Amino acid sequence: MDMTLNAFTLYILTGLQLGSIFVLIALGLTLIFGTLGVVNFAHGALYLIAIYLAVSINNALGFGLALILVPPILFIFGVLMERGLIQRFYDRPHTDQILVTFGLAIVIQELLKWAFGANNIPFAIPSWGNGILMLHDYLPFLEGFVVYPKWRLILVVVSIITVAAVFALLHLTRFGLVIRAGMRDAEMMQFLGVNINRRFMIVFGLGSMIAGIAGVFGGPVTQVSPEVGMHLLVPSFLVVVIGGMGSLGGAVIAGVLIGMAQSFTAPYINLNTVIIYLITVVILLVRPRGLMGAKGVFE
Amino acid sequence: MNNQQSFWQLNKAVVLFALVALTMPLWFPLINGYSGLDTKIMIFCIFLVGFDILLGFTGYLSFGHAAFFGIAAYSTGLMLKNFSDNIIPAIIVAVIAATLVAIVIGLLTLKRTGIYFSILTLAFAEMFHSMAMAMLQTWTGGENGLTGMPTPMLFDIKMQGSAVFYFTAIMAILLFYIAKRIERSPVGLMMKAIKCNQTRLEYTGINARKYKLLAFVISAMYAAIAGALMVVYEPFVGHEFLGWHQSGEVVIMSVIGGVGTLVGPMIGAAFMLYFENVLSVDLGEQWLLVLGLIFMFVVIFMPGGFMEAVERIKKRFITTADGE
Numbered sequence: 017m018d019m020t021l022n023a024f025t026l027y028i029l030t031g032l033q034l035g036s037i038f039v040l041i042a043l044g045l046t047l048i049f050g051t052l053g054v055v056n057f058a059h060g061a062l063y064l065i066a067i068y069l070a071v072s073i074n075n076a077l078g079f080g081l082a083l084i085l086v087p088p089i090l091f092i093f094g095v096l097m098e099r100g101l102i103q104r105f106y107d108r109p110h111t112d113q114i115l116v117t118f119g120l121a122i123v124i125q126e127l128l129k130w131a132f133g134a135n136n137i138p139f140a141i142p143s144w145g146n147g148i149l150m151l152h153d154y155l156p157f158l159e160g161f162v163v164y165p166k167w168r169l170i171l172v173v174v175s176i177i178t179v180a181a182v183f184a185l186l187h188l189t190r191f192g193l194v195i196r197a198g199m200r201d202a203e204m205m206q207f208l209g210v211n212i213n214r215r216f217m218i219v220f221g222l223g224s225m226i227a228g229i230a231g232v233f234g235g236p237v238t239q240v241s242p243e244v245g246m247h248l249l250v251p252s253f254l255v256v257v258i259g260g261m262g263s264l265g266g267a268v269i270a271g272v273l274i275g276m277a278q279s280f281t282a283p284y285i286n287l288n289t290v291i292i293y294l295i296t297v298v299i300l301l302v303r304p305r306g307l308m309g310a311k312g313v314f315e
Numbered sequence: 316m317n318n319q320q321s322f323w324q325l326n327k328a329v330v331l332f333a334l335v336a337l338t339m340p341l342w343f344p345l346i347n348g349y350s351g352l353d354t355k356i357m358i359f360c361i362f363l364v365g366f367d368i369l370l371g372f373t374g375y376l377s378f379g380h381a382a383f384f385g386i387a388a389y390s391t392g393l394m395l396k397n398f399s400d401n402i403i404p405a406i407i408v409a410v411i412a413a414t415l416v417a418i419v420i421g422l423l424t425l426k427r428t429g430i431y432f433s434i435l436t437l438a439f440a441e442m443f444h445s446m447a448m449a450m451l452q453t454w455t456g457g458e459n460g461l462t463g464m465p466t467p468m469l470f471d472i473k474m475q476g477s478a479v480f481y482f483t484a485i486m487a488i489l490l491f492y493i494a495k496r497i498e499r500s501p502v503g504l505m506m507k508a509i510k511c512n513q514t515r516l517e518y519t520g521i522n523a524r525k526y527k528l529l530a531f532v533i534s535a536m537y538a539a540i541a542g543a544l545m546v547v548y549e550p551f552v553g554h555e556f557l558g559w560h561q562s563g564e565v566v567i568m569s570v571i572g573g574v575g576t577l578v579g580p581m582i583g584a585a586f587m588l589y590f591e592n593v594l595s596v597d598l599g600e601q602w603l604l605v606l607g608l609i610f611m612f613v614v615i616f617m618p619g620g621f622m623e624a625v626e627r628i629k630k631r632f633i634t635t636a637d638g639e
Contacts (some may be wrong), residue, residue, distance in 0.1 A: 055430050104615065111376040114433050115570060116614045118378075118563065122607035130601060246559060250441045253434045261430070286450045293442040296435070297423060304426050 033168040035275020036175035040230035042255035042267040044223030050199045050262030051219045057117040060249030061124035066231020079142035087228035094224025129242040139236040260309025336484045357483040363580035365537020371575030373530045374510035379436030383413040383535040385557030387542030392461040392552045400465040409543040417535030421528045444557040464550035573622025
């Protein structure tokens with residue numbers, strides 16, 4: 017592949033941007049899986065709620081309010097979902113957890129389709145995020161005139177901040193310490209007198225909130241239609257599997273990897289449609305546990 | 316043990332199913348079922364019985380059985396179009412194609428736990444879906460689907476109307492009988508042991524993966540026969556055949572009917588198709604929402620589905636009878 021430095025930079029940026037959405041959704045998935053052991057088939061539906069809320073608030077009241085309101089609403093929704101539904105399934109087989117979240121995903125998707133219709137709703141980008149960025153002004157190694165949509169770069173920056181915040185929360189705070197210990201051995205934590213269930217509820221809310229952030233910034237990029245949730249869920253699942261189930265670092269690396277793979281294969285349509293599955297197969301054969309999957313996690 | 320049971324005891328379910336199935340054209344129109352829907356119900360009975368060999372016996376939840384259904388449907392369509400309008404070679408090629416794919420996917424997805432299996436089967440089915448939409452467009456017709464097949468023939472019989480129905484019904488009865496035989500065979504017992512306690516089974520020195528793969532491939536073959544018959548029933552293949560909606564539908568049918576009972580999933584299939592095509596007239600676009608709610612209700616409160624409901628009613632009836 018003959019590629020100039022300009023083209024290479026653009027591919028990298030597109031890869032990061034595609035990866036950003038996967039990372040944000042996979043982060044919530046793997047966080048919930050790692051702590052609660054629940055495979056949440058409704059996670060795409062959470063993203064769906066987020067983009068529909070975001071587009072409604074954005075188009076009526078402005079982007080600022082969407083940014084302030086959507087993530088907390090999703091947090092509350094996640095907590096309610098855990099308390100009202102998921103909690104009943106901790107003692108049931110994994111298949112039942114998958115089934116009930118799958119059912120919930122259908123119900124949410126159909127409700128949104130009923131309320132908003134099946135077509136794409138235009139998501140107006142706020143004026144400060146609209147337009148293009150002159151990359152050659154900032155990156156001296158680029159030749160000539162190189163531009164990139166500003167919003168997509170904002171999405172990348174938001175993802176980086178979100179990932180950093182989640183890691184800081186888990187590694188620098190006492191709350192995070194307890195959660196990480198709970199991921200290792202929830203039973204032991206309970207023996208030590210820690211109310212792990214309350215914290216698990218918050219983790220579910222957190223995972224849902226990350227989907228909320230993804231929805232606010234990702235909505236204009238992924239479009240706003242009822243099919244989006246399931247479309248994103250499949251690659252996000254693969255990101256979780258490639259990264260290693262329950263591994264946050266793995267999810268980030270795998271998300272970027274998948275994004276890059278999709279970006280760099282874009283000129284080859286046939287390869288592009290199967291590349292993420294090919295990567296998954298290779299990873300499964302070489303490292304069945306995923307890139308950073310810990311030993312003993314749901315073996 | 317089996318020798319002491321009479322033929323009737325062993326095959327009661329199959330005989331009853333045969334009676335219900337073969338008389339369907341007589342009673343189905345009485346409950347507003349249109350002709351043709353009965354054939355579709357028979358096709359999905361085949362699909363669901365096979366699916367229950369996997370989900371019901373081994374407990375492995377596949378979200379990708381649309382792959383085998385769709386691959387077989389496309390193979391059948393292409394065979395009818397390019398090779399011969401006789402359905403027998405078409406069905407045989409379709410089943411072989413789907414079986415080979417199932418072996419590869421099974422080897423890859425059954426490496427680890429059931430959670431991986433659910434996620435990865437979904438992913439591989441989506442892979443075939445996107446391949447049919449892009450890479451293989453010239454063969455599959457992409458968005459428009461595969462059309463232009465001749466009228467399928469069973470040697471000299473035109474496969475239309477009641478000919479398709481009886482052919483499908485006889486296949487369904489035969490395949491249900493085979494599934495029942497598998498259920499009470501030693502292999503079936505191994506499969507059920509995987510669901511009960513896979514670790515313990517492996518500690519007894521038995522290669523559980525072999526039986527998992529066998530269950531997976533058998534269920535894929537059932538799905539393939541269903542997919543092939545779908546094209547015989549209606550000479551068209553849409554890309555939806557491969558989509559996650561199709562896989563999800565099968566899961567929903569199984570659970571509503573009662574996983575692990577073989578009969579239950581068939582009832583689930585009949586219920587859902589009837590619901591989708593007849594009852595949904597009053598619900599319009601929202602039928603899927605109502606179905607989703609029914610499905611969630613079943614998963615939460617009645618994990619055994621319709622069959623559990625029947626059992627509960629029976630039990631209550633019997634206990635009150637004893638109390639008197």
